[in-house]
Amino acid sequence: MKLESAPDLFRISKGDRITKRDLYDLIQFSKVRSSSFWAGEEFSIGNTPQQGINWVGSVPQVKAVIVKTRNGSYADDGWSDTKKTAYQYSFKASKGVISYKDKANAVLINQPQYLYPVFLFTECKDGWEFEGSFSVSEIEEKYLVLKRGENISNAVDFDESEYQEGERKYVTHLLAERSRSVVSMLKELNDWKCDVCQKNFEKEYGVKYIEAHHKIPISSFSSKHPVKSSDFALLCPNCHKAIHIYMKKLDTDYEQIATILKSQLALEE
Ligand SMILES: [Zn+2]
Ligand SMILES: [Zn+2]
Known part of the structure; x- marks a missing residue:
């Protein structure tokens, strides 16, 4: 699957694979008006491509969050169950300190309030594999739990x-x-x-x-x-x-x- 612009992120399906180059370029050039990846301000992607957390649109009410996980980058990160319904994900720390106000962490903490989807990508042999749309179901001091589906977009109330x-x-x-x-x-x-x-x-x-x-x-x-x-x-x-x-x-x-x-x-x- 090739991503031409940010709206394509909303059309990919679970199991689709994209190259690292493609996702990198999409994140990098979605903010560049003269680029073919540009799809308007509302689809420009925040944060740099090297980061694990990016977001589509502007904070706080973003359209979606992109989470990329590399094997072994955080020891406690990973699937909580064999059916892959929940994923434990560590907050980003800077020099060992977690700031909940840091935009990358804040877009995840705010998910239950705005109900935008969290697109989870895991590292695979050919690049990134799309695991599906997730929501934040638990927040702990050092990590949060992403749960498949549930509580996304048109849900009427907080959980x-x-x-x-x-x-x-x-x-x-x-x-x-x-x-x-x-x-x-x-x-x-x-x-x-x-x-x-x-x-x-x-x-x-x-x-x-x-x-x-x-x-x-x-x-x-x-x-x-x-x-x-x-x-x-x-x-x-x-x-x-x-x-x-x-x-x-x-x-x-x-x-x-x-x-x-x-x-x-x-x-x-
Ligand atoms: Zn009353
Ligand atoms: Zn209330």
């Missing part, structure tokens, strides 16, 4: 995890909830009042239910960042859904959206 405990049910965002410390935090709070509509779910419906919305943008996520109750808003399912719909429409923070919703609810009364 969420549910925890049921007796009569209580908690819903948290996948990335915010890493150590289950969010759940224990919610247990301690023992609060069922929605931050937006102020209704108490237990009083309204007779069941103890609440959802935790992570107010800190995932882009500023750091695995060293301890879970604090002030990072979360407790919301009923309706208000939580509304917050997410607004988050997609407006590029603004939780507090501002909550203010909009509160005045919206006040108008209805």
